[in-house]
Amino acid sequence: MPINKLGFLTIGLFDGADPRPGHESTLEIIQLGEQLGFDSAWVRHRHLQYGISSPVAVLAAASQRTSRIHLGTAVIPLGWENPLRLAEDLATVDLLSGGRLEPGVSVGPPMHYDRVKPALYPDTEEDFSYERVARLLRFVRGETVTDAGVEGFEVFSNRIEPHSPGLGGRMWYGGASLRSARWAGENGMNFLTSSVVKAEESEDFAQIQLSHIRTFRAANPGGRVSQGLVVIPTDSASAEQRAKYEAYVEARTPRTTTPQGPARMLFARDLVGPSSQIAEQLAAHAAFPEVSEVAFALPFSFDHEDYVQILTDIAGTLGPALGWTPT
Structure with a gap:
């Protein structure tokens, strides 16, 4: 099917010694995306790294x-977040944007949890199951929290x-x-599928x-699906x-030849x-013809002028x- 919603995804890299220019570059890239007619711009989330740690603020x-x-x-x-506080932030930014926010989340223990727990949750044991997402959904959807x-x-x-x-x-x-695809559908969410699967x-x-x-789609026939490959x-x-x-x-190609690690990520x-x-390559891809929305991922480590060229070619050609x- 033809693509009717075209987006892009950026990690928002910055220099730890001078982080502001990297954040400004990300904002300029989002502005450029709007000028080029893209339907959506997405940001990744990185903790304790030199990429966007606070996407809602950005x-x-x-x-x-x-x-x-x-x-x-x-x-x-969501392992890094308090669902109630995140729900407040998401709703606030959605209102400020005029209803343009598209929050994507995932669940599971934080990366390197044994090392970050003393700083993140020193006094509590947290639940990193799908229930953490369900709580966020209840809060965002306006269900009762207190009396x-x-x-x-x-x-x-x-x-x-x-x-x-x-x-x-x-x-x-x-x-x-x-399991995630089924759970997302059963709980009325949309589904982001990217360049890594189990x-x-x-x-x-x-x-x-x-x-x-x-x-x-079997669980949520009316739900939206977006695919995000690196192009x-x-x-x-x-x-x-x-x-x-x-x-x-x-x-990066060698890692694509066989599943990686105990989780068998491909x-x-x-x-x-x-x-x-x-x-032509996308047309021959078994999953791509099934979607009408994409959020193509920008490579992590390129320069600002590279992203300008790539986005211009994606939108124009x-x-x-x-x-x-283009919108």
């Missing part, structure tokens, strides 16, 4: 520099405030397994991703940029080359080749 700033483009998180790992009522001059709400009525329908789950059924990435999409069009790239991009892909191969070639029309 998207609050982006909401004031843009007027149309939707703003997403792909994804916020505090009125106390003297103070008036309390029984739900999270502010409440943003449409936000509950724009919640996404970032899943890499059949090799549960086979070692064919596209076929695994296809099974996740169909499992989600690097080179139509307007300089010779130096093309060499840089090809070296990047070559270095990575998709990055797609680099002219837009016409990438469009690759997107239209996939049936997309």
Whole structure:
């Protein structure tokens, strides 16, 4: 099917010794995305690294520099978050953006939990199951939290405030397994599937991703699905940029040949080359024809001018080749 919603995803790298320019670059890239007609811009979430650690704050700033483009998180790992506080922040930014927030979340223990627990949860044992997502959904959707009522001059709400009525329908789950795809569908979420999946059924990435999409849709036929592969069009790239991009892909390709680690995570191969070639590769991908929304991932370690070139080629050449029309 043709792509009717085209987005991109960035990690928002910055220099630890001077972090502001990297954050400004991310905001400028989001502004450029709106100017180019993209439907959505998504930011990754990185803790204790040199990438965006507070995507909701960054998207609050982006909401004031843009007027149309939707703003997403792909994804916020809820193991690091208090669902009640996060629900307040999400609703606030959604209202500030005029209803453009697309929050994507995932669940599970924080990365390197044994090392970060003393700083993150020194006095408590936390539940990192799907119930943590369910709590967030209840709060975002306006279900009752307390019955505090009125106390003297103070008036309390029984739900999270502010409440943003449409936000509950724009919640996404970032899943890499059949179980996650099914759970997201059964709980009325949308489904983000990216360039990594669990090799549960086979070692064919596209076929695994296809099974996740169909499992989600069986549970939630009206839910939205977005696919996020790494694509690097080179139509307007300089010779130096093309060499840089090809070296990047070559270095990452070995991890795509077999499942990685105890969890058997399988990575998709990055797609680099002219837009016409990438469009042909996507058309031959078993899962890609099943979606009408994409959020193509920008490579982690490139420079600002590289992202400008890549986004310009995606919007101007690759997107239209996939049936997309700029907004």
